[in-house]
Amino acid sequence: MMGGNGGPEGECRERLIRSRPGEDIMHFAIYIWTWAFLAVIVLCLALYRFTLASHEDESIHVSSVEVHQVAEQQQVFGKLNRVEFWGKLLTVVVLLYGLAIAGAYVYNAWVQSSQVQG
Secondary structure, three states: OOOOOOOHHHHHHHHHHHOOOOOOHHHHHHHHHHHHHHHHHHHHHHHHHHHHHHOOOOOOOOOHHHHHHHHHHHHHHHHHHHHHHHHHHHHHHHHHHHHHHHHHHHHHHHHHHHOOOO
16 A cells, blocks of 8 residues: 555545646536537427427317318327427436536535645
């Protein structure tokens, strides 16, 4: 067992202490870009759902004359359900991922500020 700063743990600790302020922000860039990409997908799904809903016929068709309209309503309803499911799921993922990034950033800033630089 090595004492002092001689091992890999010591080298890692020294690198953290010697890092310049703001240098760790670049490590978060890929996570922030990924979060932004997911957020854009959620916004696109919301826009697509809004577009689908605007074409939805809100009246109920039940007669045999309106069979074509009933099938069309069911098709639009199915699409809306799928888009809504994925929209809700990705919204939760984006929120949790954003909170994880923010938490990691705050923790990293706290660790950096609490280190003694000599």
